[in-house]
Amino acid sequence: MQRRVGIVGAGITECRGRWVEKTYWDLFQTAVREVLASAKMTVDDIDSVVYGIYNDIFEHQAIPESSLTGLIGMTNKPGTRVTSGGATGFYAMRAAIMEVASGVSDVVLCVGGEKATDCYDPLSKSPTPMVINTIAYSWDPFFENPLGATANDSYMQMCLGYNDSHPGDIGDPMVRAQIVEKLCKQGNRNPYAQRRDEHVTVEHVMNSRWIIPPFLRLLEACMYTEGAGAVIFASEDRARELAARTGEPIIWVRGMGAANEAYAVGRGGYYKPLDRIVSDRLAAERAYAAAGVKPSDIQIVELHDAFVAQLMITMGEMGFVPIGRTRALIDDGIMADIEELGDKKRPKGKSVLVNPSGGLIFGGHFVGGSNMFSMWSARREMINREVPLALVHGTGAINACFGGAVVLELDEGGSR
Amino acid sequence: MKTKKKPEMLLPDEYNLPKEVTVIEGKDATPCLQFTTKMVTLYKQTYGELSPFFFGIRDGKLIGARCRKCKQVMVPAASWHCPECNFAAMDPVELPHRGVLAATAPITFFPSASFVGQAPFCRGYVDIATDAPVASFLPCRLRTTTGIPRPGIFVKGVELKIVFEDDRQGTILDIFAVPMAEIPARLRKKEPLLASQLNLGRPSVPKVNENKKWKDPFKQALKDVQSLARSVTKGSRASKDLAGHRLTIGVNTGGGRFSMIIADGTLRISEPRPKTTAFTMSAEDPTVFSKWVKGGSLSDAVMEGLLWLPNLEAFPPLYALDRLPRSIRRDKEEK
Numbered sequence A: 001m002q003r004r005v006g007i008v009g010a011g012i013t014e015c016r017g018r019w020v021e022k023t024y025w026d027l028f029q030t031a032v033r034e035v036l037a038s039a040k041m042t043v044d045d046i047d048s049v050v051y052g053i054y055n056d057i058f059e060h061q062a063i064p065e066s067s068l069t070g071l072i073g074m075t076n077k078p079g080t081r082v083t084s085g086g087a088t089g090f091y092a093m094r095a096a097i098m099e100v101a102s103g104v105s106d107v108v109l110c111v112g113g114e115k116a117t118d119c120y121d122p123l124s125k126s127p128t129p130m131v132i133n134t135i136a137y138s139w140d141p142f143f144e145n146p147l148g149a150t151a152n153d154s155y156m157q158m159c160l161g162y163n164d165s166h167p168g169d170i171g172d173p174m175v176r177a178q179i180v181e182k183l184c185k186q187g188n189r190n191p192y193a194q195r196r197d198e199h200v201t202v203e204h205v206m207n208s209r210w211i212i213p214p215f216l217r218l219l220e221a222c223m224y225t226e227g228a229g230a231v232i233f234a235s236e237d238r239a240r241e242l243a244a245r246t247g248e249p250i251i252w253v254r255g256m257g258a259a260n261e262a263y264a265v266g267r268g269g270y271y272k273p274l275d276r277i278v279s280d281r282l283a284a285e286r287a288y289a290a291a292g293v294k295p296s297d298i299q300i301v302e303l304h305d306a307f308v309a310q311l312m313i314t315m316g317e318m319g320f321v322p323i324g325r326t327r328a329l330i331d332d333g334i335m336a337d338i339e340e341l342g343d344k345k346r347p348k349g350k351s352v353l354v355n356p357s358g359g360l361i362f363g364g365h366f367v368g369g370s371n372m373f374s375m376w377s378a379r380r381e382m383i384n385r386e387v388p389l390a391l392v393h394g395t396g397a398i399n400a401c402f403g404g405a406v407v408l409e410l411d412e413g414g415s416r
Numbered sequence B: 001m002k003t004k005k006k007p008e009m010l011l012p013d014e015y016n017l018p019k020e021v022t023v024i025e026g027k028d029a030t031p032c033l034q035f036t037t038k039m040v041t042l043y044k045q046t047y048g049e050l051s052p053f054f055f056g057i058r059d060g061k062l063i064g065a066r067c068r069k070c071k072q073v074m075v076p077a078a079s080w081h082c083p084e085c086n087f088a089a090m091d092p093v094e095l096p097h098r099g100v101l102a103a104t105a106p107i108t109f110f111p112s113a114s115f116v117g118q119a120p121f122c123r124g125y126v127d128i129a130t131d132a133p134v135a136s137f138l139p140c141r142l143r144t145t146t147g148i149p150r151p152g153i154f155v156k157g158v159e160l161k162i163v164f165e166d167d168r169q170g171t172i173l174d175i176f177a178v179p180m181a182e183i184p185a186r187l188r189k190k191e192p193l194l195a196s197q198l199n200l201g202r203p204s205v206p207k208v209n210e211n212k213k214w215k216d217p218f219k220q221a222l223k224d225v226q227s228l229a230r231s232v233t234k235g236s237r238a239s240k241d242l243a244g245h246r247l248t249i250g251v252n253t254g255g256g257r258f259s260m261i262i263a264d265g266t267l268r269i270s271e272p273r274p275k276t277t278a279f280t281m282s283a284e285d286p287t288v289f290s291k292w293v294k295g296g297s298l299s300d301a302v303m304e305g306l307l308w309l310p311n312l313e314a315f316p317p318l319y320a321l322d323r324l325p326r327s328i329r330r331d332k333e334e335k
Helices: A024-038 A064-071 A088-101 A128-136 A153-165 A173-188 A202-207 A236-246 A278-291 A308-317 A359-363 A367-385 B048-058 B212-231 B237-242 B287-293 B298-303 B312-334
Strands: A005-012 A048-052 A079-082 A107-114 A210-212 A227-235 A251-259 A300-302 A389-396 A402-410 B021-025 B031-035 B063-067 B088-094 B098-101 B121-127 B138-142 B159-164 B175-179 B247-253 B256-263 B266-270 B279-283
Touching: A005 A024, A005 A088, A005 A236, A005 A367, A024 A064, A024 A107, A024 A227, A048 A064, A048 A088, A048 A367, A064 A079, A079 A088, A088 A107, A088 A227, A088 A251, A088 A367, A088 A389, A088 A402, A107 A367, A153 A308, A153 B121, A173 A202, A173 A308, A173 A359, A227 A236, A227 A367, A251 A278, A251 A367, A278 A308, A278 A389, A278 A402, A300 A367, A359 A367, A367 A389, A367 A402, B048 B063, B138 B159, B212 B247, B212 B256, B212 B266, B212 B287, B212 B312, B237 B266, B237 B312, B247 B287, B247 B312, B256 B312, B279 B312, B287 B298, B287 B312, B298 B312
Parallel strands: A048 A079, A048 A107, A300 A389, B138 B175, B247 B279
Antiparallel strands: A005 A227, A005 A251, A107 A227, A251 A402, A389 A402, B021 B031, B063 B088, B098 B121, B098 B159, B121 B138, B159 B175, B247 B256, B256 B266
């Protein structure tokens, strides 16, 4: 990168299944108010904005960012909207980081969110089938959508494909249930998490209803969330100046990587393989190379967990556990124990704190801003625990698996 | 006089909401207003360069595109310029109506709103151009002649036959794949093989092997379902769950048989099989029914492949039965 880029603030709304009290206008504004207040900044400090919004149908407006510009104080400033499926948040932040790194802007606000559950299905008299229907429009209109491909199918068929090649890994329901229990305990500590009051045990997971056997029970799946998240990126000079206002350490973007796969599934060539998430591997490797680090240097990971079996594969692809034996997350104690660590301690030895926010399963999944949610949590945990390096991951866009990874570094000296 | 068949409409009548503004309370009991609205766009969407593939479907053919340089085959023919060879020209190629399932396929039990009533169904990727060095896979509906799709049928590597619907307009749903092992030998080479040539709607009930080890679990299961049936009293929540259903369901297990007779909001269990049943469900392991009575669900057993159902029509009564244990519990709690 041409210039060093630092994070000087991050803020999110409370994550809710539905925000009756707020439209997406107020959700986005709330996230912006949060980030500015916590960073002791005003809109005058911001040079430009990048919006992350996944799906116009959820917001019920084409170009939904147009009505946000004035409401979030970005009148007469440049603004770009990014939409890249589940990886929308990552790609929006990538655009914001590039804008600062290139020298085009000094301080960029990146805000993303989603208003997903105003959708309503008159037949079942509930939102869910219509929410799934809306996400199903992510599939093409010629083949996959008419076949009835659902939101779950893309990553679920990869899990099934992975299990064909590596039986006995993600296929062990006890391992997956133990991961869920850990994620739940982590989500309990996140005051903004959608399911912060739930207590889900291994037994609850094993007894919950099937969505798609044999890898997806209800308690293994991410949620639909309404909410928004905002992150402020700044050039080195401006970051130091702004950070002095709060005394909070700067989180530096040390390296970034991205990769997208083909939409068409096939054998050989550039086709999407069904038994791997290649883009996760490439994105992480590129981020590590840019940052000059190895996975073993990283102690906090905030990743996009659509469901637990996919979390396991992604942790394998990103090099934290071996592909084919991602169950090492539990078997070898790679996933840190939050009860042991409390709010302040660093993970010990080879262990990694995976989704301390509760992830998309317990924390929240407002698609266009889910990765900002992850970024908010990674920053918070790095500062609180004085952890030098963390990784934020995003993935989405059905079969094409748009993947991204950012390595973050705590400013020397840690908390002040 | 010929009556013209009314075409199936894109938006069914019930897929609608009255125009209204209503009060809704949020999490903090703050009253807000919400309005019903829609975002509907109708299309006459062109198949464009995909038209040769869909013309092929209409003609009972499977059309791929083969690169002149690298010989890779795109199935379906999604482009006529090879993205791996600097967009070299690709030519149409007629493909065989058989293939191999590329990976174990997910079964959809909870579909999107547009597919309500069609689930469970199965879709997966079929490797058709198996001789080509590089090939894309055909995304395809997967169907079995042996009942509701269940785990263990559509697994990686299973050989498949592509079957064509008799009436075809030119959509991807005009074709589907069936395990080759289920196709009678005389029909395996037929191209196109038509859906009407297969027995898709009336599968024969699978034989369950009666086994001594299931005798006691069966006795227990029978006791459990009988006790459940007695709790479905007139006017109860459970009775309302069954309203509108009037049928007899045969149940075969490895430990014995019984029947569930649903009529007038009651459930009756009979050991001797009545002469006529709407359908038969079958599970080797009788504990499936005990688990259901204890608050589990029959549909979960179907999803796990432990309970066999013949067809989609068996699902509405199954969902009604699924609700019974919870309704009975709630009735008891109220008392």
